[in-house]
Amino acid sequence: xxxxxxIIFLLVLVAGIGxxxxxxxALSRNIKLGKDVDVSDNKPQRWKNMARIxxxxxxxxxxxxxxxxxxxxxxxxxxxxxxxxxxxxxxxLGTHRIFAPLGVVYDVLIGSFEILAFLVIVSVxxxxxxxxxxxxxxxxxxxxxxxxxxxxxxxxxxxxxxxxLFLTMNAADFQLQTIDALHYVKAGSFPVSQFIAPIFxxxxxxxxxxxxxSAWWLHIIGILLFLNYLYYSKHLHILLAFPNTYYGKVKPKxxxxxxxxxxxxxxxxxxxxxxxxxxxxxxxxEAAEPDKFGASDVTxxxxxxxLNSYTCTExxxxxxxxxxNQTGKLLSPRKIMMDTRDRLQEVGNNIDKNKGEFVADGxxxxxxxxxxxxxxxxxxxxxxxxACPVSIDPLSIIMDMRRYLVMEQSAxxxxxxxxxxxxxxxxxxxxxxxxDRLNWKNES
Amino acid sequence: MSNELKVPTMAELFAEGKQPEVLFWVGCAGSFDxxxxxxxxxxxxxxxxxxxxxxxxxxxxxxxxxxxxxxxNEFLFQMQAVTNIEVMNAYEVKKxxxxxxxxxxxxKNEYPxxxxxxxxxxxxQFLKDLLSEGRITMEGxxxxxxxxxxxxPCYLGRANGVYEAPRDLIRKxxxxxxxxxxxxxxxxxxxxxxAQMFKEPENGNKDVNVERTExxxxxxxxxxxxxxxxxxxxxxxxxxSKEKEGEVEVLDIAELIANAEDL
Numbered sequence: 001x002x003x004x005x006x007i008i009f010l011l012v013l014v015a016g017i018g019x020x021x022x023x024x025x026a027l028s029r030n031i032k033l034g035k036d037v038d039v040s041d042n043k044p045q046r047w048k049n050m051a052r053i054x055x056x057x058x059x060x061x062x063x064x065x066x067x068x069x070x071x072x073x074x075x076x077x078x079x080x081x082x083x084x085x086x087x088x089x090x091x092x093l094g095t096h097r098i099f100a101p102l103g104v105v106y107d108v109l110i111g112s113f114e115i116l117a118f119l120v121i122v123s124v125x126x127x128x129x130x131x132x133x134x135x136x137x138x139x140x141x142x143x144x145x146x147x148x149x150x151x152x153x154x155x156x157x158x159x160x161x162x163x164x165l166f167l168t169m170n171a172a173d174f175q176l177q178t179i180d181a182l183h184y185v186k187a188g189s190f191p192v193s194q195f196i197a198p199i200f201x202x203x204x205x206x207x208x209x210x211x212x213x214s215a216w217w218l219h220i221i222g223i224l225l226f227l228n229y230l231y232y233s234k235h236l237h238i239l240l241a242f243p244n245t246y247y248g249k250v251k252p253k254x255x256x257x258x259x260x261x262x263x264x265x266x267x268x269x270x271x272x273x274x275x276x277x278x279x280x281x282x283x284x285x286e287a288a289e290p291d292k293f294g295a296s297d298v299t300x301x302x303x304x305x306x307l308n309s310y311t312c313t314e315x316x317x318x319x320x321x322x323x324x325n326q327t328g329k330l331l332s333p334r335k336i337m338m339d340t341r342d343r344l345q346e347v348g349n350n351i352d353k354n355k356g357e358f359v360a361d362g363x364x365x366x367x368x369x370x371x372x373x374x375x376x377x378x379x380x381x382x383x384x385x386x387a388c389p390v391s392i393d394p395l396s397i398i399m400d401m402r403r404y405l406v407m408e409q410s411a412x413x414x415x416x417x418x419x420x421x422x423x424x425x426x427x428x429x430x431x432x433x434x435x436d437r438l439n440w441k442n443e444s
Numbered sequence: 445m446s447n448e449l450k451v452p453t454m455a456e457l458f459a460e461g462k463q464p465e466v467l468f469w470v471g472c473a474g475s476f477d478x479x480x481x482x483x484x485x486x487x488x489x490x491x492x493x494x495x496x497x498x499x500x501x502x503x504x505x506x507x508x509x510x511x512x513x514x515x516x517n518e519f520l521f522q523m524q525a526v527t528n529i530e531v532m533n534a535y536e537v538k539k540x541x542x543x544x545x546x547x548x549x550x551x552k553n554e555y556p557x558x559x560x561x562x563x564x565x566x567x568x569q570f571l572k573d574l575l576s577e578g579r580i581t582m583e584g585x586x587x588x589x590x591x592x593x594x595x596x597p598c599y600l601g602r603a604n605g606v607y608e609a610p611r612d613l614i615r616k617x618x619x620x621x622x623x624x625x626x627x628x629x630x631x632x633x634x635x636x637x638x639a640q641m642f643k644e645p646e647n648g649n650k651d652v653n654v655e656r657t658e659x660x661x662x663x664x665x666x667x668x669x670x671x672x673x674x675x676x677x678x679x680x681x682x683x684x685s686k687e688k689e690g691e692v693e694v695l696d697i698a699e700l701i702a703n704a705e706d707l
Contacts, residue, residue, distance in 0.1 A: 252552075252603060253603045253604075254553055254604055256554065257557075258525075270527075270530075323635065326632075327650050327652050327654075328648035328649030328650065329646045329648035376646060377645070377648075379598070379635060379637040380637050382598060383602070403517075406516035407519060418642070423507045423520060424520060424523075427524070428472040434506065436475075437475045437503050437505055438451070438475070440470075440484055441449055443481070
């Protein structure tokens, strides 16, 4: 019977981590539904980007208030994982404060965890006020209604509760240490929870143990639940920000990729030696020829774009910098990312339901999620990609969908068709004769 | 002002067996748009004054394909690109200078993948180099002490990280450079990029160029400086819509320098 708590703990831990692993597998399967893309280039630059942007949070502090609060929560999260390690070891081995022999180091560790936990609580409260009391524009956009809003708040509530449990646990422990309770070694320093401890003064040792154990269990179970909540939440960014910044664009922002399938065709058209009636070489063209140009659904996008969509934290920095959005147009780069993720999730669920096969559901990303009006409002100015704190590229998705509209459906706005007709016929977007190109030289 | 611009074409020089130092890529706006032609001429005047050996392609130049690519027409873009690359490679072009950030971005970043490898510079970078090499000298002239704000073209700034060359040139005019609320990395688009120049904007509260012009006017400038023919048009329209054309001028950096030097 003595081992019962250890066994229960092991079961809880295995269930929590197991369920998480299952979700990670689903996540990775969904991302791999995207087309392959070569991201093996510029390795040193990629590592540097990850270190600077994800680990170093350099892009977060562009907006100092949100940035600094975010860093507090982020550092709190990372450091408190050391505490979680102790909790797991204690849980499995039936020990209490297994790192206590570290002595002064341990005191410093626990003391700093407490201060961080307190700062996290303060930050979380300010975040909550920013989201719910002060009317900050980017949290009020149409795409932020319903689940996205609730999700944002839920994360804050969970973090608040977890930190409170941690401090409560320490406060009860502090009391138990003062009354020399058996099993409760004198260890750690409690710069924050010592102020909570007086609430428990006068309680019996048994009651204190109940409080301490309850807080301990709820804290670790809460962490495991939170771990599994990630998959359903924008909070997934705490994991995906790292690969996402690694795989983020390393070319100049203005450079769009040249579609290789088109290059092959253009080269053939321009080559006078090509026999247009020749039978294609065995199997050669089938591999090169894509089933369609551009993207109308998530499976036409590449896996980095899909990874982008899962990494999006819905912070809306992209949308608030977007010139189209600022002037009241329908386009919101954040919505492009959220739509992509929602559709990808839908496709993934469809595959799961149908034994690994996607069964056509009569829907696609273009039209059912993202409208043409949104796509045509983009000025390709890269304000969104510059603003994103985790290197997401909404512009690449917009461009791929424009390609589909134009090359597969000939569905460009008529003004653009005129422009393209002019380029084709006159070599300029306006209806001027190419032979007049140098006329400016002699005009006064 | 003299009208005698020396504008050799690559074909002429080639016939004489000569190779210029740099190809000046004029671009469609610079060739055909009445406002942008003034920028083209201002830049040529500076090149002439500095005795830079350059040439243009003239009638052999064609649209780089930028607006087609950004509208999603990859076929048309690559047709244009491959044609232009063939012409430039035939003339063994090594270095390209252009006053259009869209041409600059496309030739610099998207042509290499299709066989066109050149050193590409924006005219503000080129002018700055001429200045530091002592090939042109600049004094403030009529712009001394004037309040000038610079509008970053997206395809020069964020797209390619060129922020300082145009600003250095403005400072060389002894002008007072004032920055807008959104500048450099956080610059706001003029509303013309991504093929928007050639279509009506989508419905909204206001046009992007009006928003940007309001930011520019917020700095109480005497001159709004631009480095892109499309930005120039958009800002000029914005200034007109605010009925400020009597007070605020929109000028390209090349025009500022040409005017300051009385060219």
